[in-house]
Amino acid sequence: MSNKLKIGLPKGSLQDATIKLFAKSGWKINLHHRNYFPDVNDEELNISMCRAQEMSVYVADGVLDVGMTGKDWILENNSDVVEVSSLVYSKVSNRPARWILAVAGDSPYQKPEDLEGKKIATELVGCTKRYFEERGINVEVFYSWGATEAKVVEGLCDAIVEVTETGTTIKAHGLRIIDEIMQTNTRLIANKNAWNDPWKRKKIENINLLLQGALRAEKMVGLKMNMPKSSLDEAMKVMPCLNSPTVSSLSNPEWVSVEIMVEEMAVRELIPQLIDMGAEGIIEYPLNKVI
Structure with a gap:
């Protein structure tokens, strides 16, 4: 029997972004309706779809060898796992999410200390309790099963701790928002025994x-173009490539072909500069992986 790696992927809001990320990385994952065990084009992988809130528990217990979940849920569950790496991606933007402490816009509370003796609703109960305990603020923290933002509006609590x-x-x-509890992003985590298996x-x-x-x-794209050889030194001063650009000779000895990888946001400023230097036939193309 061949070796198998049991990997858990987050079900829910990050599911589509995760499957897209794996596709770009070379793994095509096919989900089935009402099935938590999708197919993948790798015989060495067994994939399970799990809630991010529970993932670190399954990995720590050895039900899964490796999984993807937020740093927040690792801390919430006090999970003893190996944090392999940070994977900054999300359904909205490639930046960390934040757990924030928020109150009604017209409430008198301006800082965490103002919530002494008040009720706090959140899904992140353990971390929220530790946050207030560390500051010596006595509050009542209770679990929110959803629609947490509405609980302040409905008067069911005085403040919430929610992710945004x-x-x-x-x-x-x-x-x-009156304070930030923590920042979090997705982590690739491993079971300790699995990590020690070569x-x-x-x-x-x-x-x-x-x-x-x-x-x-x-965040990057490739650029390929032809340009006069006489402009190459000037162009290299403005091209923010990873190392030095790839330069190839053309049949016309006075021209060269240049290929670079650059940050996508830099392209809008870079292309006009290259045109002014005589570049022609500029092609911009997306990249799957940069390693």
Whole structure:
């Protein structure tokens, strides 16, 4: 029987973004309706779809060899796992999410200390309790099963601790942020026994290598162009490539072909500069992985 790595992927809001990331990394995952065990084009992988809130528990207990979950849920569950790497991606933006402390916009509370003796609703109960205990603030923290933002509006609590990426939903509910509890992003985590197994560790490291390459490529593009050889030195001063550009000779000895990888946001400023230097036939193309 061949070696198998049991990997857990987050079900829910990050599911589509995770499957897309794996596809760019070389693994095609096919979900089935009402099935938590999708197919993948790798006979060495067994994939399970799990809630991110529970993932670190399954990995710590050895039900899974490796999984993807937020740093917040690792801390919430006090899970004894190996944190292999940080994977900064999300359904909205490639930046860490924030757990924030928020109150009604018209409430008198301006800082955490003002909540002494008040009720706090959150899904992140353990971390929230530790946050207030560390500050010596006595509050009642209770678990929220959903629609946490509405609980302040309905008068069921005095404040909430909720996760947000942009703050849009918080503002839409008329709430005001008074502090940040923590920042969190997805982590690739491993069971300690699996990490100490040579075959499994190598497989995990290879997966991480390609996932990181795919994430790095999301912010970059390739540029290829022809330009006068006489402009090459000037062009190299403005081309923010990873190392030095790839330069190839053309049949016309006075021209060269140049290929670079650059940050996508830099392209809008770079292309006009290259045109002014005589570049022609500029092609911009997306990248799957940059390693």
